[in-house]
């Protein structure tokens with residue numbers, strides 16, 4: 079068994095950043111990654127049209143000014159291949175690979191209370207002993223795989239957008255189905271539509287989307303951003319969601335309709351995902367939200383030629399951005415093509431798969447390829463996959479059976495020395511996740527440094543503090559429109575999953591203040607111990623057995 083300081087699970091953006099930071103403090107660190115290579119979701123989501131919906135300059139690491147200056151983004155919203163190249167560049171530039179163990183899935187982590195250490199075991203039986211366990215497993219990394227009757231009888235290829243195959247998939251002359259119209263389905267639709275003989279998009283819930291307004295980055299723009307990158311980073315860190323522009327502090331209801339339309343028009347052509355910040359109360363007040371929703375509905379409707387299709391594709395019935403909206407590049411326009419068909423699952427649900435395709439209540443469709451763009455078991459899916467056993471044999475799965483409970487989104491009572499990055503209880507998917515990743519990792523590194531400086535071997539969330547934090551997370555969510563509809567924010571994406579609001583909606587800046595206050599108060603809400611709480615019990619056990 080290898081004895082080290084920290085085991086980090088996951089070699090995506092969070093895992094690499096944690097490795098860089100902890101190694102820089104002189105810690106011996108190993109990153110375990112189940113996939114064949116690094117990159118996390120950006121390794122797996124290699125579907126056609128995949129790109130980030132946060133601007134490239136903001137969806138990148140800020141820890142190295144040299145890295146910032148030398149990397150040249152080619153587009154405003156980077157594609158998946160470009161982001162993967164960036165991650166690989168970072169890994170090489172900072173010599174991270176030597177501490178990353180690929181093709182290695184964590185099976186279990188068991189806390190040794192007497193030693194205040196975690197024993198991590200991989201599915202192939204290797205073991206590591208570490209003081210710290212850092213869960214950097216991503217929030218959208220466990221795919222949701224539908225299981226329709228007859229699915230295994232289908233003779234064509236079935237692919238999930240979130241674990242895209244490594245072989246080349248060709249569309250020319252082929253009949254393709256996409257099931258799901260979240261960001262993944264919306265991004266791949268126009269790209270596949272251009273190549274496939276026929277494309278059928280199966281829609282359950284019409285989703286709001288704002289145009290990406292993607293464009294190549296000009297040299298002038300690149301120079302401008304790089305000349306003042308620190309200010310841009312500060313803007314992100316101090317914004318509610320980590321996007322690089324100032325939010326509007328006005329209410330959508332306090333301005334005349336013409337002015338509001340001008341603001342929305344400008345936001346439509348520029349802000350993408352940030353449209354939800356065009357007025358501060360879009361996600362707080364239904365009447366304010368209605369103004370944004372109506373504007374977007376009109377815009378979407380205006381690019382769809384067929385009135386019947388328009389009726390089905392234009393989103394309604396839930397507030398704009400209460401479910402994750404998309405940022406698209408020609409999704410709705412793709413339905414004007416002769417080779418693209420919409421299958422409305424609300425009207426005609428899927429009844430079964432057949433060897434040749436899919437039978438819905440109204441017709442039989444024949445396909446060569448079926449793509450599930452059906453999303454993920456969000457927030458908790460990947461954390462709860464391995465067996466994580468804390469004090470007294472309690473597993474995290476048992477502890478979270480009614481929903482995730484954390485202190486500030488980073489620690490869990492009963493699971494000492496375990497840190498979660500961008501998991502439930504933190505701004506996570508409600509933010510530019512890169513900003514959240516860096517904030518949390520720098521905070522945890524400071525905690526580790528504080529523990530070293532004060533001869534502390536064990537930290538643990540206090541049960542009272544985590545109860546209060548969960549209540550605070552819920553309280554902030556109740557101020558918003560997020561709970562007014564079903565979404566992966568509140569566990570509705572998986573049947574039987576506890577219906578609780580998972581991310582922290584209080585914003586990145588507010589969250590950082592809370593983390594900083596916690597540290598300034600000697601890590602309030604956490605118990606810090608100079609000897610493991612379980613040491614006495616361990617002594618008794620070894621005395622009894624000797």
Ligand code: NA7
Pocket residue numbers: 218224239257258259260261262263280281282283402423451452453454566571
């Ligand atoms: P999402 O956003 O969770 O979208 C999943 C889509 O799949 C959504 O339209 C779902 O419809 C649909 N879905 C899920 N299960 C089914 C079944 N069984 N039948 C039909 N349709 C289904 O995942 P994405 O991969 O698109 O995006 C994930 C994130 O990546 C995104 O939020 C950004 O952060 C980037 P529903 O809405 O549930 O009716």
